[in-house]
Amino acid sequence: MATATLDQAVQQQFGNVAANYASSSVHALGEDLARMVELARLTGSEHVLDAGCGAGHTALAFAPHAAGVVAYDLTPAMLEQVERLAAERGIRNVETRQGSVESLPFVDGAFDLVVSRYSAHHWAAPAAALREFRRVLKPGGSFILSDIVAPSAPLLDTWLQAIELLRDPSHVRDHSREQWCDMFDDARFDPQVAHGWMLPLDFDAWVQRIGTPPQFVDALHALYDAAPVEVREFFAIGADYSFSIPGALMVGKRK
Numbered sequence: 001m002a003t004a005t006l007d008q009a010v011q012q013q014f015g016n017v018a019a020n021y022a023s024s025s026v027h028a029l030g031e032d033l034a035r036m037v038e039l040a041r042l043t044g045s046e047h048v049l050d051a052g053c054g055a056g057h058t059a060l061a062f063a064p065h066a067a068g069v070v071a072y073d074l075t076p077a078m079l080e081q082v083e084r085l086a087a088e089r090g091i092r093n094v095e096t097r098q099g100s101v102e103s104l105p106f107v108d109g110a111f112d113l114v115v116s117r118y119s120a121h122h123w124a125a126p127a128a129a130l131r132e133f134r135r136v137l138k139p140g141g142s143f144i145l146s147d148i149v150a151p152s153a154p155l156l157d158t159w160l161q162a163i164e165l166l167r168d169p170s171h172v173r174d175h176s177r178e179q180w181c182d183m184f185d186d187a188r189f190d191p192q193v194a195h196g197w198m199l200p201l202d203f204d205a206w207v208q209r210i211g212t213p214p215q216f217v218d219a220l221h222a223l224y225d226a227a228p229v230e231v232r233e234f235f236a237i238g239a240d241y242s243f244s245i246p247g248a249l250m251v252g253k254r255k
């Protein structure tokens with residue numbers, strides 16, 4: 001019987017496999033990463049917060065273009081990976097801080113830019129996180145979000161949340177683009193969807209990266225086998241269980 005809170009479940013889930021995220025090509029590469037940096041149009045004088053930084057691929061991609069980057073995450077083992085990768089690459093303007101996105105240990109207006117990639121679907125209270133991002137941003141600052149997003153069709157939405165939860169019990173929700181736009185608006189960010197893509201995933205690498213137990217891998221196989229044609233086609237499920245899921249890059253300008 002699980003007795004952990006969501007934050008503890010996230011720390012446990014990612015703490016065990018932090019090194020897998022440092023070497024993951026899905027996280028180290030990906031068309032969204034270069035797009036995020038491009039969209040930010042940094043001049044080199046900016047202070048950037050990477051919220052839910054994982055092993056640090058996003059923080060490290062922004063670092064050469066910024067005065068400094070704070071790589072922030074709930075899981076201490078992930079921050080150790082950030083420090084290791086930064087040292088290996090000779091990057092000195094990235095500092096790590098541990099904590100939750102819902103309560104940031106930074107003063108008002110500390111940052112010019114907040115970024116977050118492939119983390120927001122773990123957050124219990126994304127609206128609270130957005131309010132915190134707005135608080136720590138300077139007037140005129142922006143938040144750039146990259147994450148998996150739910151399709152609007154209920155069948156596809158339910159199916160996506162189901163496979164995410166079977167793979168990783170610390171999954172909360174892939175929100176739709178529309179839900180993100182509403183949340184941005186409520187937190188007084190001007191929302192804009194900058195880019196959308198289908199992210200191709202190798203099934204075995206996907207479950208191995210996060211350490212999905214064998215009984216859940218079996219359940220995932222059974223679910224994929226039973227998927228209706230609409231689901232198979234949308235997620236491009238292959239004979240080897242490879243598939244693709246939708247991602248979106250959103251920009252919120254602080255109102």
Ligand SMILES: C[S@@+](CC[C@H](N)C(=O)[O-])C[C@H]1O[C@@H](n2cnc3c(N)ncnc32)[C@H](O)[C@@H]1O
Pocket residue numbers: 010011014021027028051052053054055056057058072073074075078099100101102116117118119122123124
């Ligand atoms: C897939 S990793 C992030 C990948 C990374 N941003 C990149 O670009 O490679 C997800 C991270 O979100 C973090 N996380 C989940 N919930 C969080 C929260 N409430 N506050 C801060 N970090 C959180 C986890 O600890 C994990 O390291």
